[in-house]
Amino acid sequence: xxxxVIGAGVVGLSSALCIHEQFHSLVPSLELEVYADHFTPHxxxxxxxxxxxxxxxxxxxxQETLWNKETFDYLLGHLHSPAAKEMGLFLISGYNLxxxxxxxxxxKNIVLGFRNLTPKELELFPxxxxxxxxxxxxxxxxxxxxxxxxxxxQRGVKFxxxxxxxxxxxxxQGVDVVLNCSGMRSGDLQPDPxxxxxxxxxxxxxxxxxxxxxxxxxxxxxxxxxxYVIPGSEFTVLGGIYQHGNWSEENSAKDHKSIWDSCxxxxxxxxxxxxxxxxxxxxxxxxxxxxxxxxxxxGNLQAEVIHNYGHGGFGITIHWGCxxxxxxxxxxxxxxxxxxxxxxGPRL
Amino acid sequence: MxxxxxxxxxxxxxxxxxxxxxxxxxxSCSVTVLSDQFSPNTTSDVAAGMLIPHTYPxxxxxxxxxxxxETFTYLFAISNSAKASEAGIHLVSGWQVFKSTPKExxxxxSDIVLGFRPMSEAExQKFPQHRFGQAFTTLxxxxxxxxxxxxxxxxxxxxxxxxxKVADLWELHSEYDxxxxxxxxxxxxxxxxKQLFPVRGQVLKVxxxxxxxxxxxxDGLTYIYPGIHRVTLGGTxxxxxxxxxxxAGTTRDIFDRCCTLxxxxxxxxxxxxxxxxxxxxxxxxxQREVLSQGGVKLPVVHNYGHGAGGFSVHRxxxxxxxxxxxxxxxxxxxxxxxxxx
Numbered sequence: 285x286x287x288x289v290i291g292a293g294v295v296g297l298s299s300a301l302c303i304h305e306q307f308h309s310l311v312p313s314l315e316l317e318v319y320a321d322h323f324t325p326h327x328x329x330x331x332x333x334x335x336x337x338x339x340x341x342x343x344x345x346x347q348e349t350l351w352n353k354e355t356f357d358y359l360l361g362h363l364h365s366p367a368a369k370e371m372g373l374f375l376i377s378g379y380n381l382x383x384x385x386x387x388x389x390x391x392k393n394i395v396l397g398f399r400n401l402t403p404k405e406l407e408l409f410p411x412x413x414x415x416x417x418x419x420x421x422x423x424x425x426x427x428x429x430x431x432x433x434x435x436x437x438q439r440g441v442k443f444x445x446x447x448x449x450x451x452x453x454x455x456x457q458g459v460d461v462v463l464n465c466s467g468m469r470s471g472d473l474q475p476d477p478x479x480x481x482x483x484x485x486x487x488x489x490x491x492x493x494x495x496x497x498x499x500x501x502x503x504x505x506x507x508x509x510x511x512y513v514i515p516g517s518e519f520t521v522l523g524g525i526y527q528h529g530n531w532s533e534e535n536s537a538k539d540h541k542s543i544w545d546s547c548x549x550x551x552x553x554x555x556x557x558x559x560x561x562x563x564x565x566x567x568x569x570x571x572x573x574x575x576x577x578x579x580x581x582x583g584n585l586q587a588e589v590i591h592n593y594g595h596g597g598f599g600i601t602i603h604w605g606c607x608x609x610x611x612x613x614x615x616x617x618x619x620x621x622x623x624x625x626x627x628x629g630p631r632l
Numbered sequence: 633m634x635x636x637x638x639x640x641x642x643x644x645x646x647x648x649x650x651x652x653x654x655x656x657x658x659x660s661c662s663v664t665v666l667s668d669q670f671s672p673n674t675t676s677d678v679a680a681g682m683l684i685p686h687t688y689p690x691x692x693x694x695x696x697x698x699x700x701x702e703t704f705t706y707l708f709a710i711s712n713s714a715k716a717s718e719a720g721i722h723l724v725s726g727w728q729v730f731k732s733t734p735k736e737x738x739x740x741x742s743d744i745v746l747g748f749r750p751m752s753e754a755e756x757q758k759f760p761q762h763r764f765g766q767a768f769t770t771l772x773x774x775x776x777x778x779x780x781x782x783x784x785x786x787x788x789x790x791x792x793x794x795x796x797k798v799a800d801l802w803e804l805h806s807e808y809d810x811x812x813x814x815x816x817x818x819x820x821x822x823x824x825x826k827q828l829f830p831v832r833g834q835v836l837k838v839x840x841x842x843x844x845x846x847x848x849x850x851d852g853l854t855y856i857y858p859g860i861h862r863v864t865l866g867g868t869x870x871x872x873x874x875x876x877x878x879x880a881g882t883t884r885d886i887f888d889r890c891c892t893l894x895x896x897x898x899x900x901x902x903x904x905x906x907x908x909x910x911x912x913x914x915x916x917x918x919q920r921e922v923l924s925q926g927g928v929k930l931p932v933v934h935n936y937g938h939g940a941g942g943f944s945v946h947r948x949x950x951x952x953x954x955x956x957x958x959x960x961x962x963x964x965x966x967x968x969x970x971x972x973x
Contacts, residue, residue, distance in 0.1 A: 364758070364896075369842060396755050399749065405769070419755070492860050492861055493774075
């Protein structure tokens with residue numbers, strides 16, 4: 285049973301690990317391969333700050349909220365394990381700021397210690413009159429992806445550095461199931477007008493005195509188009525750009541100025557921070573995550589694709605819930621192919 | 633008295649902040665700081681500088697609260713300004729956890745720190761040995777940056793600073809009109825204060841930049857305080873010990889206790905061990921005194937004995953000390969004008 289995962293970002297690698305963990309002992313013939321044109325540290329996941337936080341509203345998409353919760357709980361369970369540091373996983377508290385009262389988010393009971401900001405706290409942020417404080421998690425891609433890669437390599441999963449041009453290409457080589465975790469470039473494999481880039485740009489600075497994340501919101505300009513400051517283990521990320529439909533991965537001087545000015549206004553001490561890097565990336569945005577099976581007829585064979593892409597700016601936040609859902613879909617494929625009595629794992 | 637000459641003895645957080653307050657309250661004064669040690673070799677440099685008050689048994693609570701509030705408000709404004717990183721002042725959030733529920737669930741300072749509330753059940757799950765906890769956000773004064781920033785502010789006002797071991801306050805009477813005694817543990821010998829005793833604290837300063845939250849055991853013995861570049865792991869409270877030498881067994885013990893609270897610290901690097909002697913007293917000695925010897929008088933303002941709570945109340949006590957200096961000046965001017973009559 286040959287399974288090929290396309291994509292080596294957080295979604296591809298975690299889906300591969302989840303499937304291998306659940307099925308390798310039950311399917312002795314399981315061979316797992318990861319194909320990607322970019323590996324860490326050159327994936328979209330590497331550029332993300334790594335803060336676990338869903339968007340403000342799930343738009344009634346309860347399934348995504350559940351996947352977010354599964355991810356948070358899974359990570360929280362790993363916090364005290366010896367692997368935490370290697371995974372790039374740690375607790376962090378911080379602020380979400382608004383210019384007007386807003387309803388509580390779908391994730392208020394998932395994070396720790398969620399509460400509204402007190403008037404005294406709001407004094408720290410002139411121009412903002414409402415906000416939240418909570419404790420969440422950081423999962424830094426630059427550490428997590430190598431950690432996932434190591435776990436997969438230990439399990440005998442093979443990696444191939446190549447750009448897959450079509451699903452057929454893999455099926456004709458004898459692959460039985462393809463996991464499509466190709467993020468932004470899914471459209472190259474199968475057109476999907478709903479998948480659009482949500483371009484982001486960030487400035488990396490040294491500001492080790494900042495111990496909280498600060499995310500401002502401008503309800504008119506939309507998510508991530510308002511300054512945010514996210515302190516990591518090696519540097520602090522300044523951001524606040526979300527450009528729907530912009531495919532450019534070049535850093536823009538105009539965006540740099542916008543991020544710098546707005547973040548320095550938020551935290552005046554940042555003016556003294558040393559800039560150590562800048563990066564632009566494309567969030568693979570979609571109205572909802574595409575996580576579903578697709579059977580493709582190839583001659584007299586039925587080939588199976590599991591799509592798992594379109595995680596926008598919340599890939600890290602939702603990745604493990606999606607990986608488990610992808611694993612369940614894989615289990616049902618195995619059942620149909622009579623490779624398995626019943627799928628393992630919890631029944632949902 | 634045109635320009636009273638004030639000597640501040642001691643250059644830890646108390647000495648420097650008191651000197652600064654004096655320049656603010658009495659601009660006509662000429663202030664000089666004298667100390668045998670300056671940053672990074674003061675007791676203050678060893679401390680984490682967390683604004684979590686220590687309770688002095690013999691000082692009225694309302695007084696301690698006022699000192700803390702004054703200090704918190706002052707530092708809050710700096711933390712919010714462009715100067716925050718230079719001054720070493722930053723906000724930090726975290727948890728104080730208790731193995732058994734404390735008698736006082738609401739400490740006197742709970743409404744001064746930010747967002748104080750009990751920890752939720754979900755948060756307490758991270759601490760299986762602890763049954764109760766408090767979450768809040770407070771400020772941290774990183775040293776040396778904070779002390780160096782105070783020194784910079786002082787130099788800007790024309791304050792002179794000299795390395796000098798003062799063995800007797802009377803040494804200073806010919807050069808200075810008023811002496812301010814901020815000598816911390818040094819006061820035991822300098823002014824013969826037997827009520828002052830050291831409480832030895834050993835700490836580890838480690839590189840663990842992923843630790844963004846503080847964790848403190850309510851017993852005050854085990855704590856993890858993330859600073860700008862290093863995390864301070866503590867600690868000990870050894871009453872009466874004057875030893876400044878690090879103890880290896882203590883180092884292991886501190887590390888183990890902190891790793892129990894925060895397992896990821898196992899990966900901490902570059903462990904530096906430091907020792908400081910908290911200048912402890914039942915109450916802070918903050919008072920005027922006029923020393924007298926052979927017809928010569930020397931006004932002294934004492935401001936020492938802050939023990940484990942120096943950073944938490946430093947600005948409040950410094951301001952009060954500055955007022956006492958002002959009173960000394962008035963008294964001197966009063967007596968000199970009487971002399972003229």
